Amino acid sequence: MTEAKFDVLCIGNAICDVLAHIEDDFLVNESLVKGSMRLIDTDEAVRLFDKMGQTTRVSGGSAGNTAAGVASLGGKPAFFGKLADDDLGDSYAHDMKATGVHFDTPRLVGDDPTAYSMILISPDGERTMNTYLGACTKFGPSDVDEAVVAGAEVTYMEGYLWDPEEAKKAFLHAAKIAHDNGRKVAITLSDSFCVDRYRGEFQNMLNDGTLDIMFANEHELKALFEAADLETAVEAAKDFDVLTVVTLGENGAMVVTQDETIKVPAFPVDEVVDLTGAGDLFASGFLYGLIRDFSHEDSLKLGSLAASHVITHVGPRPQKNLRELAEQAGLRV
Amino acid sequence: MTEAKFDVLCIGNAICDVLAHIEDDFLVNESLVKGSMRLIDTDEAVRLFDKMGQTTRVSGGSAGNTAAGVASLGGKPAFFGKLADDDLGDSYAHDMKATGVHFDTPRLVGDDPTAYSMILISPDGERTMNTYLGACTKFGPSDVDEAVVAGAEVTYMEGYLWDPEEAKKAFLHAAKIAHDNGRKVAITLSDSFCVDRYRGEFQNMLNDGTLDIMFANEHELKALFEAADLETAVEAAKDFDVLTVVTLGENGAMVVTQDETIKVPAFPVDEVVDLTGAGDLFASGFLYGLIRDFSHEDSLKLGSLAASHVITHVGPRPQKNLRELAEQAGLRV
Numbered sequence: 001m002t003e004a005k006f007d008v009l010c011i012g013n014a015i016c017d018v019l020a021h022i023e024d025d026f027l028v029n030e031s032l033v034k035g036s037m038r039l040i041d042t043d044e045a046v047r048l049f050d051k052m053g054q055t056t057r058v059s060g061g062s063a064g065n066t067a068a069g070v071a072s073l074g075g076k077p078a079f080f081g082k083l084a085d086d087d088l089g090d091s092y093a094h095d096m097k098a099t100g101v102h103f104d105t106p107r108l109v110g111d112d113p114t115a116y117s118m119i120l121i122s123p124d125g126e127r128t129m130n131t132y133l134g135a136c137t138k139f140g141p142s143d144v145d146e147a148v149v150a151g152a153e154v155t156y157m158e159g160y161l162w163d164p165e166e167a168k169k170a171f172l173h174a175a176k177i178a179h180d181n182g183r184k185v186a187i188t189l190s191d192s193f194c195v196d197r198y199r200g201e202f203q204n205m206l207n208d209g210t211l212d213i214m215f216a217n218e219h220e221l222k223a224l225f226e227a228a229d230l231e232t233a234v235e236a237a238k239d240f241d242v243l244t245v246v247t248l249g250e251n252g253a254m255v256v257t258q259d260e261t262i263k264v265p266a267f268p269v270d271e272v273v274d275l276t277g278a279g280d281l282f283a284s285g286f287l288y289g290l291i292r293d294f295s296h297e298d299s300l301k302l303g304s305l306a307a308s309h310v311i312t313h314v315g316p317r318p319q320k321n322l323r324e325l326a327e328q329a330g331l332r333v
Numbered sequence: 334m335t336e337a338k339f340d341v342l343c344i345g346n347a348i349c350d351v352l353a354h355i356e357d358d359f360l361v362n363e364s365l366v367k368g369s370m371r372l373i374d375t376d377e378a379v380r381l382f383d384k385m386g387q388t389t390r391v392s393g394g395s396a397g398n399t400a401a402g403v404a405s406l407g408g409k410p411a412f413f414g415k416l417a418d419d420d421l422g423d424s425y426a427h428d429m430k431a432t433g434v435h436f437d438t439p440r441l442v443g444d445d446p447t448a449y450s451m452i453l454i455s456p457d458g459e460r461t462m463n464t465y466l467g468a469c470t471k472f473g474p475s476d477v478d479e480a481v482v483a484g485a486e487v488t489y490m491e492g493y494l495w496d497p498e499e500a501k502k503a504f505l506h507a508a509k510i511a512h513d514n515g516r517k518v519a520i521t522l523s524d525s526f527c528v529d530r531y532r533g534e535f536q537n538m539l540n541d542g543t544l545d546i547m548f549a550n551e552h553e554l555k556a557l558f559e560a561a562d563l564e565t566a567v568e569a570a571k572d573f574d575v576l577t578v579v580t581l582g583e584n585g586a587m588v589v590t591q592d593e594t595i596k597v598p599a600f601p602v603d604e605v606v607d608l609t610g611a612g613d614l615f616a617s618g619f620l621y622g623l624i625r626d627f628s629h630e631d632s633l634k635l636g637s638l639a640a641s642h643v644i645t646h647v648g649p650r651p652q653k654n655l656r657e658l659a660e661q662a663g664l665r666v
Contacts, residue, residue, distance in 0.1 A: 020431070021652065054401070054428045054650060057390040068387070087420060095387045098353070270603070273652075313646060317387060319354065319606075 004183075005151035006102065007075040007291045008284075011144075011174055012063025012158040013136040013167070014081030014105075015115040016088045019127075019276065019314050020053040022120045027128055034122060035219075037129040037191045039163060045132045048118055058315040059095040060117060062158045062190060065277045065316045069284025069306050071100040072322035073333060075291075078102040078148050080170075082139035088114035089135070099317075105143050108135040125272035125311060133164060140166030141173040149174050150181040153291045154213070156283065159190035159220075162198045175210050186213035188283060189220035196223055206240040213243045213290075215283050221246055234261065245303075247282050253304055255296040264300040267308035267329075277316025281306040285322070289332070298332045305329055337516075338484035339435065340408040340624045341617075344477075344507055345396025345491040346469040346500070347414030347438075348448040349421045352460075352609065352647050353386040355453045360461055367455060368552075370462040370524045372496060378465045381451055391648040392428040393450060395491045395523060398610045398649045402617025402639050404433040405655035406666060408624070411435040411481050413503075415472035421447035422468070432650075438476050441468040458605035458644060466497060473499030474506040482507050483514040486624045487546070489616065492523035492553075495531045508543050519546035521616060522553035529556055539573040546576045546623075548616050554579055567594065576623075578636075580615050586637055588629040597633040600641035600662075610649025614639040618655070622665070631665045638662055 027034050030048070040048070059068075061081060070077035079096060083089035085107040092114060096103040117131040139161075149155055155178040161167040175185045187205070189195050195202060202224060205211045214237075218230050221244070225236035230246075237244040237256050244256040254263040285306035289299030306322050313319050326333040360367050363381070373381070392401075394414060403410035412429060416422035418440040425447060429436040450464040472494075482488055488511040494500040508518045520538070522528050528535060535557060538544045547570075551563050554577070558569035563579075570577040570589050577589040587596040618639035622632030639655050646652050659666040 049427065052427075053431045054392070055424060055431075056648060056652075057424065059387070091388060091390065094382065094385075098386045098388075273646075313606075314652060315389060319389075319647060 004153040005076070006078045006148065007153055008067065008070050008287050009078045009080070009148055009152035009155045010063035010067040011080045011155065011161065011171065013061050013115055013133060013160055014064055014083050014092055015061035015117045015131060015136065016092055017058050017060030017117050017119050017276065017316060019056045019058070019119045019121060019274065022053065022122060024123060026120060027122070032120070032128050034128055035126050036193055037131060037160070038193070040130050040132055042132060045118065045130070048130055052118060052120070056314045058317065059092045060276070060316045062160060062188060062280050063156060064096065065280035066156060066283045067096070067101045068099045068317045069281045069322060070288055072318040073284060073288045073302070073306070073326065074323040075288045078152060080105050080143055080145065082108055082135045082143060084108045084112055084114040084135040086114055088116065102148070108138050110138065112138060119276055121274045121276070121314065125275045127274060127276040136167065137164040138166065139164060139170060141170045144170050144174045144177065146177050149177040150183070152178070152183060154184045154186050154287055156186040156188070156287060158188055159194045159198065159202065162194070162201065172210070184212040185210060186215065186287070187211050188215040188279065189224060192219040192223040195220050199224060206242055211242055213245070215245045215247070215279065217247045217249070217279055245286055247279050247307070253282060253300050255300060262296050262300065264297060264304055267304045269308050269312055272311050274314045275311050277310045278307045280316060281310040281318065294332055301331055302326060302333060305331060337486040338409070339411045339481065340486055341400065341403050341620050342411045342413070342481055342485035342488045343396035343400040344413045344488065344494065344504065346394050346448055346466060346493055347397055347416050347425055348394035348450050348464060348469065349425055350391050350393030350450050350452050350609065350649060352389045352391070352452045352454060352607065355386065355455060357456060359453060360455070365453070365461050367461055368459050369526055370464060370493070371526070373463050373465055375465060378451065378463070381463055385451060385453070389647045391650065392425045393609070393649045395493060395521060395613050396489060397429070398613035399489060399616045399620070400429070400434045401432045401650045402614045402655060403621055405651040406617060406621045406635070406639070406659065407656040408621045411485060413438050413476055413478065415441055415468045415476060417441045417445055417447040417468040419447050421449065435481070441471050443471065445471060452609055454607045454609070454647065458608045460607060460609040469500065470497040471499065472497060472503060474503045477503050477507045477510065479510050482510040483516070485511070485516060487517045487519050487620055489519040489521070489620060491521055492527045492531065492535065495527070495534065505543070517545040518543060519548065519620070520544050521548040521612065522557060525552040525556040528553050532557060539575055544575055546578070548578045548580070548612065550580045550582070550612055578619055580612050580640070586615060586633050588633060595629050595633065597630060597637055600637045602641050602645055605644050607647045608644050610643045611640045613649060614643040614651070627665055634664055635659060635666060638664060
């Protein structure tokens with residue numbers, strides 16, 4: 001195996017976030033499930049946008065956020081995702097390049113615009129996402145640059161990729177290339193509803209060796225194993241030869257393997273402004289440490305630090321240099 | 334004089350902000366003057382954008398920010414400004430409506446896109462602005478809706494309006510309508526370089542009764558009167574029958590009239606993240622109080638509170654309800 005050119009290759013839907021604060025009753029009136037992600041069409045997008053408050057617009061997408069976080073820690077990330085050749089796509093591509101993420105997936109030639117997600121931020125910081133996938137539905141196996149996959153220590157992919165049919169094929173194609181080159185494959189389960197949609201297929205990937213590392217929050221892990229409580233879900237995860245990382249919000253995070261369970265507390269923050277990107281940035285920190293052979297505990301701490309930063313402002317990407325923040329916090333980085 | 338339909342009518346360049354953090358040496362390498370605003374063409378916009386870091390995109394524009402702040406305090410603002418019929422224009426119009434600002438200036442029919450400003454945020458929070466005026470250059474007297482001006486207690490306009498020739502005519506046209514209807518006219522001097530460009534004309538407006546209220550920071554006031562220090566500039570301001578409001582950054586703010594000088598300290602903040610919008614939001618708070626016949630001191634406090642909120646996050650508009658923040662701070666609102 002040659003030396004890796006990239007730490008982490010992140011593959012996911014390339015989505016621009018349109019964020020707005022809402023009052024508590026907004027979700028009730030709109031019959032939206034707090035904390036979830038739903039897919040919407042253009043008519044619904046127009047209708048909902050009209051009801052949203054003042055917006056902040058930033059580049060997002062789960063895997064894209066993770067790539068940005070790895071870059072901010074001083075790592076070498078790459079990203080695959082499908083943009084249209086429009087202004088939103090230009091902004092997204094700019095942000096990736098400006099952050100230091102290797103990104104050259106060809107733009108979509110066609111009518112679908114760059115994807116966007118209207119993200120509603122509740123007063124407690126929880127976010128509810130309404131995503132129009134646009135150009136992301138055209139991401140497929142031909143967008144998987146084999147040399148980049150072969151040159152990345154870990155290929156990290158979103159569960160969300162199972163929504164567009166071709167993207168799911170790209171996921172499996174990339175996983176095979178990674179393993180053929182002796183690299184690791186990681187998934188984030190993305191969302192409990194996403195897990196509900198693809199539970200059987202996700203479980204199969206745990207069984208058949210497609211996955212080496214799995215990121216999940218408590219809801220997603222419980223959904224995957226249809227478990228009533230976290231403890232049961234954690235025990236179920238131990239049946240598989242997979243490194244499972246579970247984020248627990250304000251209760252911290254833990255690593256679960258067949259040999260051990262290690263837990264760290266959350267980094268305290270003055271005020272939770274917007275939880276968008278918390279899990280994505282946690283993955284940035286953990287993967288950065290894991291790839292450098294930090295202990296699981298040190299890797300968890302780095303993930304917690306990255307997550308604690310991103311929830312103190314609107315938007316899912318770091319606004320400060322994570323490497324400096326980690327150094328200031330006395331963490332190994 | 335009939336009862337006012339609006340508290341404040343704000344007239345200014347309708348600009349979308351594209352904000353990015355920079356390191357200290359960026360401005361030096363680019364030969365940019367920290368804290369200033371410069372006008373750029375599309376070639377320069379493309380060149381600079383390529384060098385900028387990861388962006389946050391929000392609606393901005395000095396007078397537009399002030400209108401949003403008045404709405405957030407529970408007031409009744411209106412806004413005039415020129416957008417193109419493009420996506421950026423749609424976002425801007427949405428944000429104004431969502432915030433509760435009356436805004437129906439017709440969109441530009443033509444090739445100029447909606448204006449944007451690339452705002453570079455230094456580590457200390459100071460911002461340096463690079464503005465492409467686009468559609469704003471087509472704002473003119475015909476965009477001044479006489480009924481709205483007549484129905485607004487104060488018509489508040491940017492010094493920046495003197496940059497596009499037709500916008501300057503709109504400024505003077507609106508001022509005349511306001512006075513013909515017994516209303517007040519306010520200006521913000523916008524930027525010390527803007528004052529340098531139009532010093533004579535701004536002084537004439539102080540002399541000939543065009544202006545009733547003037548907002549300036551220390552640099553702008555010194556530029557207006559070509560004074561070496563603040564005290565000299567303040568004395569010069571007293572020669573005119575104008576209520577002058579001077580913002581002094583971390584040193585607070587003051588009202589200067591021929592009869593009195595009243596000063597209040599700045600509201601303390603944990604961390605200055607981005608100074609964009611500080612002066613604009615100060616004007617929101619002060620004007621909100623002034624129109625309700627609050628004392629100058631109470632009006633200054635409300636301005637200071639609004640400014641202190643907006644500098645704690647990236648972007649020039651409130652992310653929380655200013656009325657609630659003021660109530661929590663025990664201020665009259």
